[in-house]
Amino acid sequence: MILKVVKQRVEAAYEKDLVQMILEGAKNSADNSALLHKNFIVDNCKTLFFAGHDTTALATSWALTLLAAHPDWQARACAEVLEICRDKPLDADMLRSMKVVCHYASCQC
DSSP states (O other), X not given: OHHHHHXXXXXXXXXXXXXXXXXXXXXXXXXXXXXXXXXXXXXXXXHHHHHHHHHHHHHHHHHHHXXXXXXXXXXXXXXXXXXXXXXXXXXXXXXXXXXXXIITTTOOO
């Protein structure tokens, strides 16, 4: 699946992002073996995916633990989300307008 995304990226227009930096790193490696290039790309993508997953999971666990320990804040956050989102999916603009959920959680919105 990772190599399919990489193939699409190689065929698409140039975009300076993390995937592009990994592709450039694979091109600039000393070894010219196609297999090693593929392994380099896949291994780096897996590392970033799992690192991001663990970080997000840990932050979410702590947030839920703190909300469970402080029901007053949990009620305030819930009321704010219901008021702002209503029946719509959360988007970046909604998140920016949240004072309890975002700003008091030290979020850099």
